[in-house]
Amino acid sequence: MRMTTIPFALAMIGILAVSGVAYGIDKEPISPIVAVKVSNPALVELGKKLFFEPRLSKSGSISCNSCHNLSMGGSDNIKTSIGYKWQQGPINSPSVLNSSMNLAQFWDGRAKDLKAQAGGPINNPGEMAFTHDLAIDMLTSIPAYRAEFKSVFGKETIDIDQVTTAIAEFEKILVTPNSRLDQWLVGDKSALSKNELAGYQLFKKSGCVACHNGAAVGGNSFQKMGMVAPYQTKNQAQGRSAVTGNDADRLSFKVPTLRNVELTYPYFHDGEVATLTEAVDIMGRLQLGRTFSADENAKLVAFLKTMTGDQPQIVLPILPPSNDSTPRPQPFG
Amino acid sequence: MRMTTIPFALAMIGILAVSGVAYGIDKEPISPIVAVKVSNPALVELGKKLFFEPRLSKSGSISCNSCHNLSMGGSDNIKTSIGYKWQQGPINSPSVLNSSMNLAQFWDGRAKDLKAQAGGPINNPGEMAFTHDLAIDMLTSIPAYRAEFKSVFGKETIDIDQVTTAIAEFEKILVTPNSRLDQWLVGDKSALSKNELAGYQLFKKSGCVACHNGAAVGGNSFQKMGMVAPYQTKNQAQGRSAVTGNDADRLSFKVPTLRNVELTYPYFHDGEVATLTEAVDIMGRLQLGRTFSADENAKLVAFLKTMTGDQPQIVLPILPPSNDSTPRPQPFG
Numbered sequence: 001m002r003m004t005t006i007p008f009a010l011a012m013i014g015i016l017a018v019s020g021v022a023y024g025i026d027k028e029p030i031s032p033i034v035a036v037k038v039s040n041p042a043l044v045e046l047g048k049k050l051f052f053e054p055r056l057s058k059s060g061s062i063s064c065n066s067c068h069n070l071s072m073g074g075s076d077n078i079k080t081s082i083g084y085k086w087q088q089g090p091i092n093s094p095s096v097l098n099s100s101m102n103l104a105q106f107w108d109g110r111a112k113d114l115k116a117q118a119g120g121p122i123n124n125p126g127e128m129a130f131t132h133d134l135a136i137d138m139l140t141s142i143p144a145y146r147a148e149f150k151s152v153f154g155k156e157t158i159d160i161d162q163v164t165t166a167i168a169e170f171e172k173i174l175v176t177p178n179s180r181l182d183q184w185l186v187g188d189k190s191a192l193s194k195n196e197l198a199g200y201q202l203f204k205k206s207g208c209v210a211c212h213n214g215a216a217v218g219g220n221s222f223q224k225m226g227m228v229a230p231y232q233t234k235n236q237a238q239g240r241s242a243v244t245g246n247d248a249d250r251l252s253f254k255v256p257t258l259r260n261v262e263l264t265y266p267y268f269h270d271g272e273v274a275t276l277t278e279a280v281d282i283m284g285r286l287q288l289g290r291t292f293s294a295d296e297n298a299k300l301v302a303f304l305k306t307m308t309g310d311q312p313q314i315v316l317p318i319l320p321p322s323n324d325s326t327p328r329p330q331p332f333g
Numbered sequence: 334m335r336m337t338t339i340p341f342a343l344a345m346i347g348i349l350a351v352s353g354v355a356y357g358i359d360k361e362p363i364s365p366i367v368a369v370k371v372s373n374p375a376l377v378e379l380g381k382k383l384f385f386e387p388r389l390s391k392s393g394s395i396s397c398n399s400c401h402n403l404s405m406g407g408s409d410n411i412k413t414s415i416g417y418k419w420q421q422g423p424i425n426s427p428s429v430l431n432s433s434m435n436l437a438q439f440w441d442g443r444a445k446d447l448k449a450q451a452g453g454p455i456n457n458p459g460e461m462a463f464t465h466d467l468a469i470d471m472l473t474s475i476p477a478y479r480a481e482f483k484s485v486f487g488k489e490t491i492d493i494d495q496v497t498t499a500i501a502e503f504e505k506i507l508v509t510p511n512s513r514l515d516q517w518l519v520g521d522k523s524a525l526s527k528n529e530l531a532g533y534q535l536f537k538k539s540g541c542v543a544c545h546n547g548a549a550v551g552g553n554s555f556q557k558m559g560m561v562a563p564y565q566t567k568n569q570a571q572g573r574s575a576v577t578g579n580d581a582d583r584l585s586f587k588v589p590t591l592r593n594v595e596l597t598y599p600y601f602h603d604g605e606v607a608t609l610t611e612a613v614d615i616m617g618r619l620q621l622g623r624t625f626s627a628d629e630n631a632k633l634v635a636f637l638k639t640m641t642g643d644q645p646q647i648v649l650p651i652l653p654p655s656n657d658s659t660p661r662p663q664p665f666g
Binding site: 314 | 385387388392393394399402403404405406409410411412415418419421595596598599607608610644646647648649650651652654655657661662664665
């Protein structure tokens with residue numbers, strides 16, 4: 001059902017439109033995720049190594065995958081992440097899955113793209129707590145990395161631009177096509193149950209789609225958390241205003257994708273909400289001024305779970321070993 | 334070169350013996366690693382999930398793979414591991430690769446086998462800091478785990494015995510055949526350079542093989558660290574005497590495997606030795622009463638690096654999500 005059916009299904013759109021389906025694919029606010037075609041596998045492979053490379057951190061123990069775990073929906077499933085020396089992160093770690101579709105990266109959108117994002121955690125003292133220079137020193141000390149970077153980038157030296165380019169290219173393949181919703185969108189009417197379909201109709205009618213739309217079902221706008229009523233949180237994150245300097249943007253955050261939302265608990269920027277039931281309830285009241293009944297809530301939750309797609313199949317990379325000249329990690333230093 | 338060549342090569346032993354090779358495979362103190370045949374793939378697959386399952390820890394962030402990272406020789410490449418709330422571990426994390434060949438598990442051999450070992454870190458307050466009961470509660474709360482355990486073990490309930498059985502069965506497939514030494518052992522005379530072969534001869538003649546022999550090149554005896562001269566360390570580990578109660582066993586540790594030793598730095602039970610050069614020097618002086626010359630040391634190091642085998646190709650498991658009834662991790666609680 002993976003890549004072969006999508007072109008076939010896309011070819012069926014015309015038929016669906018003619019047959020009078022209420023929501024043909026061309027009219028739906030959500031579009032299917034299309035599997036990524038890898039154009040430069042060597043670059044992606046290098047990026048995969050770096051994504052799993054704990055030596056990009058001061059402790060030698062934290063990699064991108066620590067907080068964006070590809071076994072767990074590209075997230076870490078805790079409220080806020082654990083950084084160097086068990087520092088408590090300031091905000092919930094967003095999923096890396098389908099993140100290439102975001103209009104910008106981080107909850108406040110302070111990085112314009114995945115490449116700009118990738119360098120951030122490496123030298124954030126509360127996260128990987130390293131420096132870009134030390135990361136390059138580490139990589140440069142290892143002949144296998146020198147050879148691989150040279151083969152991929154054609155240069156004699158490794159720099160942080162290459163590192164973040166490679167990580168971003170790997171992250172771009174982390175898309176999750178073929179969810180049951182996507183199967184339904186491309187024409188398989190049996191892919192959703194009656195209950196799930198009712199949830200989808202409610203999702204559209206009640207206004208959720210105003211922010212959660214497109215292929216990622218989110219990720220394409222900034223919105224205030226607490227439009228109708230304020231969101232109660234002890235979390236200190238200011239959101240978009242920290243980037244724009246505009247006080248009107250306070251508590252405005254990038255709308256998270258709802259793709260794989262079943263896997264990316266806990267919810268919201270503070271990670272304080274453990275269940276989809278509670279998240280749907282809060283979204284209804286605070287963003288839409290609407291209290292969903294238990295039955296409505298259950299339908300919406302059932303619908304949300306239809307957006308779990310095929311998870312990327314990742315063969316764990318084997319990292320080239322350090323050698324006598326490689327600087328050692330300082331986990332307790 | 335993986336599995337197909339070994340039977341062929343084994344068939345060549347007779348020819349080698351006749352042809353007057355000094356060290357035929359039947360006379361070598363080191364034997365090749367044989368690839369494992371999986372008899373129960375469903376059990377191994379479940380064990381793989383559990384090996385990568387951070388929800389077996391209190392923080393929801395530490396899995397078996399955290400300290401036995403299959404991207405890094407089945408070890409964590411730091412002196413001692415990082416436990417719950419960044420506690421500093423008491424001893425270097427040994428590689429999980431080829432660990433099924435050990436006569437017992439842990440440096441002091443306090444677990445008789447991998448199954449007995451697997452439960453240890455889960456409820457060690459300094460490591461994963463969970464309890465077996467809480468681990469079972471977590472697994473039992475997740476329908477996909479309930480179904481998978483039932484399918485594998487045929488029982489209605491999950492227990493810790495099943496958990497450790499599955500983890501151990503996964504670990505048993507983590508062997509690394511086809512190193513260049515193994516290729517040489519089974520008859521490919523071009524697999525080792527003249528220098529590496531000289532290192533192997535020295536390894537045998539100088540007495541290293543007394544403890545480092547067999548398929549794992551170690552792992553099959555306990556020996557005192559500091560036979561000829563004492564090993565200076567601030568590490569508090571007492572070794573085998575903590576298990577036997579016999580003071581004569583103080584500072585006696587399980588001889589580590591030298592398989593993949595290039596990947597499993599830093600060295601010794603305290604992890605205080607960063608390089609193979611230094612490790613070889615210390616072993617020579619403290620265990621054999623012999624100071625290797627720089628040339629001898631380099632030959633031995635060159636030989637040691639021929640024992641890096643094919644690393645297990647692991648497809649990262651996709652873990653079933655928690656649901657509303659699943660107890661939440663307590664990373665900062």
